[in-house]
Amino acid sequence: MAEPIVHDVVVLGAGSAGCVVAARASEDPHRSVLLVEAGPDYERTRETPFDLVNSHNNSYTDHDWGFTYQPTAIGRQQPFPRGRVTGGSSAVNTTIALRGMPEDYDGWAAAGNTEWAWEKVLPAFRRLERDLDFGDRPWHGDAGPISIRRYAWDELTAVHQAFLEASRELGYPDCPDANDPTSSGAGPHPMNKLGRLRVSTAVGYLAPARIRPNLEVRANTAVRRLLIENGRAVAAEVESGGEVSIIRGRLFVLCSGSLQSPAILMRSGVGARRDLEALGIEVARDVPAVGANLSDHPALAVVCRARDPSLLHADQPIVQTILRYTAPGSDQRNDLQIEAFSFSPRGEAALNSFAIAAVLEQSYGTGRLYLSSADPNVPPVVEPRFCEDARDVSRLAACFRDTMAFTQARAMAGMVAQVIFPDPRRSLDDESIADLLHRFAASGYHPCGTLKMGPASDPGAVVDQFGRCHAVEGLVVADASIMPSVPRANTNLTSIMIGEMVGEWLRARPGTYGL
Numbered sequence: 001m002a003e004p005i006v007h008d009v010v011v012l013g014a015g016s017a018g019c020v021v022a023a024r025a026s027e028d029p030h031r032s033v034l035l036v037e038a039g040p041d042y043e044r045t046r047e048t049p050f051d052l053v054n055s056h057n058n059s060y061t062d063h064d065w066g067f068t069y070q071p072t073a074i075g076r077q078q079p080f081p082r083g084r085v086t087g088g089s090s091a092v093n094t095t096i097a098l099r100g101m102p103e104d105y106d107g108w109a110a111a112g113n114t115e116w117a118w119e120k121v122l123p124a125f126r127r128l129e130r131d132l133d134f135g136d137r138p139w140h141g142d143a144g145p146i147s148i149r150r151y152a153w154d155e156l157t158a159v160h161q162a163f164l165e166a167s168r169e170l171g172y173p174d175c176p177d178a179n180d181p182t183s184s185g186a187g188p189h190p191m192n193k194l195g196r197l198r199v200s201t202a203v204g205y206l207a208p209a210r211i212r213p214n215l216e217v218r219a220n221t222a223v224r225r226l227l228i229e230n231g232r233a234v235a236a237e238v239e240s241g242g243e244v245s246i247i248r249g250r251l252f253v254l255c256s257g258s259l260q261s262p263a264i265l266m267r268s269g270v271g272a273r274r275d276l277e278a279l280g281i282e283v284a285r286d287v288p289a290v291g292a293n294l295s296d297h298p299a300l301a302v303v304c305r306a307r308d309p310s311l312l313h314a315d316q317p318i319v320q321t322i323l324r325y326t327a328p329g330s331d332q333r334n335d336l337q338i339e340a341f342s343f344s345p346r347g348e349a350a351l352n353s354f355a356i357a358a359v360l361e362q363s364y365g366t367g368r369l370y371l372s373s374a375d376p377n378v379p380p381v382v383e384p385r386f387c388e389d390a391r392d393v394s395r396l397a398a399c400f401r402d403t404m405a406f407t408q409a410r411a412m413a414g415m416v417a418q419v420i421f422p423d424p425r426r427s428l429d430d431e432s433i434a435d436l437l438h439r440f441a442a443s444g445y446h447p448c449g450t451l452k453m454g455p456a457s458d459p460g461a462v463v464d465q466f467g468r469c470h471a472v473e474g475l476v477v478a479d480a481s482i483m484p485s486v487p488r489a490n491t492n493l494t495s496i497m498i499g500e501m502v503g504e505w506l507r508a509r510p511g512t513y514g515l
């Protein structure tokens with residue numbers, strides 16, 4: 001019988017981070033890299049379905065895992081989209097390409113992850129991008145795989161033009177480049193799109209790497225669990241077309257995202273002993289931190305019926321602009337975001353309204369994720385537990401009130417026939433807004449932190465600062481789940497940066513990973 005092929009590096013999940021890890025690791029022609037993805041793979045843009053090409057709106061259903069979550073203790077269960085395709089969530093998302101604040105990464109470093117200080121991650125942020133507007137600035141890159149640009153004024157929809165005018169009227173500073181590390185205020189969003197084309201990591205990183213003979217992409221192949229022998233990951237058990245098989249490797253890099261990476265680890269017997277035993281999963285390592293520390297951006301939108309619905313249509317780019325600012329009395333710079341949406345609701349319903357969302361960008365509260373079954377086809381239970389920390393409630397409430405002010409600013413008021421959420425008869429005192437938040441705050445779709453990185457002395461840390469799993473040899477995690485806390489920005493660019501950091505270490509100092 002033929003010996004099973006043993007790949008040098010097996011990357012599990014081809015998302016924002018996974019495509020980058022595979023592309024960077026396979027730059028060494030002597031290193032065999034296998035990239036495994038549960039969803040389909042489209043090798044050429046011409047064959048790629050429209051929902052993935054069309055960055056004007058998110059793709060919510062055609063390439064999605066179908067997960068749900070309960071945002072708050074009393075909130076109702078709702079969909080939690082995650083991309084299931086090469087490119088992962090970067091292939092279905094809004095293409096907002098925003099970096100966190102330097103303080104976010106310096107905070108990670110201060111928690112024992114010194115390789116992630118701002119000055120050390122900045123080269124990775126520069127390497128990943130081709131900034132078409134500000135590529136000549138010292139904090140930007142002009143030659144990376146991810147093209148980034150900002151909408152010019154005359155490309156903005158009526159809602160976004162009015163939003164920027166209202167921002168100025170309300171006294172917020174102009175911000176031409178939200179990725180300038182010193183900036184705050186309102187301006188066009190940096191976005192990783194070229195015209196309509198969404199520049200996912202499948203487009204930017206994977207497409208040019210495909211010609212390499214040492215890189216294999218295996219799509220439509222779902223990881224069920226890792227096989228761990230004597231504390232070492234030796235194989236991945238996968239399912240494809242109803243067949244279960246084994247993939248062997250010298251090193252496994254888990255890149256399945258913050259909801260799936262911890263779920264795969266738990267199914268592999270790495271998690272809280274009591275929880276695993278209750279599901280009949282044999283415990284390989286007792287690591288209670290797996291699935292804990294779920295961080296995200298809670299948000300709540302004001303919805304307005306438009307005076308002139310002919311200004312809205314479903315083919316407009318849904319997001320184009322951004323306001324970043326700091327909550328009163330907060331020591332966390334730019335801990336709030338206000339963001340307009342060209343139209344609302346999503347889906348096929350007649351368009352007669354638009355929305356403006358208040359978003360908390362730095363939250364103290366955390367939630368958790370756990371399994372209700374050992375069956376890999378049963379999604380994890382996701383509980384972000386938004387708005388349980390009083391500091392989160394007071395800042396998001398202040399942001400919501402500031403968001404309401406936009407509907408009354410001269411530049412926008414003329415567009416608003418009626419505010420339809422919240423009910424205009426409702427008083428907007430602290431208690432009343434807190435009640436709205438407890439019932440309706442929802443995810444900004446930025447879950448992270450569920451396999452937190454940190455030193456071995458930190459009982460909450462699952463991986464070290466190189467992504468190496470503390471409890472299991474031969475296993476690295478590189479995706480949004482290793483972020484110690486949510487950065488003050490939409491999380492795609494930081495996930496790509498994580499792929500760059502770990503991918504570059506794999507390429508340039510493989511000994512760190514025993515290769």
Ligand SMILES: Cc1cc2nc3c(=O)[nH]c(=O)nc-3n(C[C@H](O)[C@H](O)[C@H](O)COP(=O)(O)OP(=O)(O)OC[C@H]3O[C@@H](n4cnc5c(N)ncnc54)[C@H](O)[C@@H]3O)c2cc1C
Nearest residue numbers: 013015016017038088089093094095096223257480490492
């Ligand atoms: C609808 C939506 C809109 C968003 N908008 C933005 C935005 O505009 N800007 C921004 O910065 N962020 C945005 N985000 C968040 C951002 O896209 C994510 O933070 C980022 O993509 C996470 O990267 P990741 O590599 O951790 O995971 P992902 O990109 O989700 O990658 C995980 C990959 O692993 C695969 N996988 C999972 N489980 C398995 C398994 N068992 N076997 C095999 N493969 C598996 C998945 O199919 C996927 O391809 C959005 C997210 C969504 C869903």
